[in-house]
Amino acid sequence: MRRFVRDNALSLFFLIAFLLTLVGQSIAGTADYNARQIADGGAPVSWAAYVTTSDFAVDVAENWQSEYLQFLLFIVVTVWLVQRGSPESKKPGEEGRESDEDQKVGAHAGPRSPSWARATGLRQMLYANSLGAVMGVIFVLSWLAQSVAGQASYNSQQLARLQDPVTWLQYAGSGEFWNRTLQNWQSELLAVLSMVVLSVYLRQRGSPESKPVGVPHAMTSVES
Numbered sequence: 001m002r003r004f005v006r007d008n009a010l011s012l013f014f015l016i017a018f019l020l021t022l023v024g025q026s027i028a029g030t031a032d033y034n035a036r037q038i039a040d041g042g043a044p045v046s047w048a049a050y051v052t053t054s055d056f057a058v059d060v061a062e063n064w065q066s067e068y069l070q071f072l073l074f075i076v077v078t079v080w081l082v083q084r085g086s087p088e089s090k091k092p093g094e095e096g097r098e099s100d101e102d103q104k105v106g107a108h109a110g111p112r113s114p115s116w117a118r119a120t121g122l123r124q125m126l127y128a129n130s131l132g133a134v135m136g137v138i139f140v141l142s143w144l145a146q147s148v149a150g151q152a153s154y155n156s157q158q159l160a161r162l163q164d165p166v167t168w169l170q171y172a173g174s175g176e177f178w179n180r181t182l183q184n185w186q187s188e189l190l191a192v193l194s195m196v197v198l199s200v201y202l203r204q205r206g207s208p209e210s211k212p213v214g215v216p217h218a219m220t221s222v223e224s
Helices: 002-007 010-040 056-078 122-128 130-160 169-171 175-201
Strands: none
Touching: 002 010, 010 056, 056 175, 122 130, 122 169, 122 175, 130 175, 169 175
């Protein structure tokens, strides 16, 4: 067990942190929801009832889709675009999908390579793009979940004001939906930009996300 924890400490840390913040969000969200309910003349709800509401669902899905968009874009664009001096980038001149030899696929795969890396044709193509594909699928699904939950939450507010509900297409094209969506996208893209640029000039000793402290600013990737 100790070895398992040590070997998986990074993922376990973020899993626990994720669950704690999700629970914290649900508790704070219940308090905020009940405050609004009372202000509008409604009755407060329990925590269990709140986490099944469209309000909670849309907030969670909204955050997830923006995070997976960030990772999807970063995974894909770093194939073709570089930033000199950043450990998050390939070296200038290495843009592109790289050769089979560089990627250790097909005839260049080693004895311990994944079996799909040793395969050819469709299997290799699917595996070679599986990370971006899965991130893309999760992004699309969470974006759809946000739109569906958002529509339900928006319509409940419309009905409370004695106004007509909207269809999914109307909500997906509304300012309400895109205001919520673009708020998250711009913050995630700013975070990636900051990481790419600041890591050129700043260091964090011992972190794989940083270059070694004494490496020149212009050195890129693992060039050191």
